[in-house]
Amino acid sequence: MCKRKFEDEEEQPSKVARKAGAVDIDAQVVDSMGQLPPFPDPLPEQHAKFEHSLPPENPEYTGGKSLFLAGSIEMGKAVQWQKQMAATLRDLPITICNPRRGNWDPNVTKSAKDALFKQQVVWELSALEKVDLICFFFDANTVSPVTMMELGLWASSGKVIVCCDSRFWRAGNIHLVCERYNVPFVEKFEDLVTAVKERLVKDGLNTA
Structure with missing residues (x-):
């Protein structure tokens, strides 16, 4: 499903001047820390x-x-990890909202006035509000400040599952937040997949 339509024509990124050199954030990344199992x-x-x-x-x-x-x-x-999660769960009748969009212009300013930046953030906020379940994966080789902020926003919602490798630089903080708000917590991607499937079924997903 790739309709690629915009709610507000004034926000359309094509009307915003950008410098060349977009980053392909869908490019393959070497899993140097062995965080993911083989791709299905x-x-x-x-x-x-x-x-x-x-x-x-x-x-x-x-x-x-x-x-x-x-x-x-x-x-x-x-x-x-997003691509692998989507591939692993594609046999289920679910909607996956994945914020990791193909190319991203590194020259986009992180300002609420920047049309492309605002579009991305609003898309994420809206989807986070509407979905039944949110799964978090903290890559041990990243800093992930926005991910930590989002966990803070949703930890008490009752619809969160977290995967955080013990090698993540703030793993202790993440673990304690999960304990505080009774958030299911795992350290391996494989266990995150299992936890997500079990929670969806528990919440009434009909897999037929």
């Missing part, structure tokens, strides 16, 4: 109601449940 091969058969939504298009929420992939991106430095 063969891929699970995709469910008819599976939706993998990327900004700027608005999710259609065609599946029975919805999941936001909140976690490390860091301008493409983080391992491709």
Whole structure:
């Protein structure tokens, strides 16, 4: 689903002057710390109601449940955990909201007045509010300040699962926040996948 339509024409990035040199944040990243298992091969058969939504298009929420992939991106430095999560869960009737969009212009200013930056942030905030479940993955090779901020916003919501490797620079803080707010916490990606599946089913997902 790639309609790529914008809610507000005034916010359309094509009307904003940008410098050349966009970064491909979908490029393959070497998993030097061994944080991910092998990519699923063969891929699970995709469910008819599976939706993998990327900004700027608005999710259609065609599946029975919805999941936001909140976690490390860091301008493409983080391992491709989002792509692997989506591939692993594609046999379920769910909508996945993935903020890791293909190319990103490093010259975009992190200002509320910047149209492209605002579009990205608003897309994420809206999806975070609407989804049934939010899973966090903290890449141990990143700093991930925005991910930590988002965890702070949603830790008490009752719809969060966290995966944080003990090698992450603020792993202790993350672990204690999860303990405080009774957030399910794992240290391995494989366990995050299992926890997400179990929670979706527990919350009423019909996998048929």
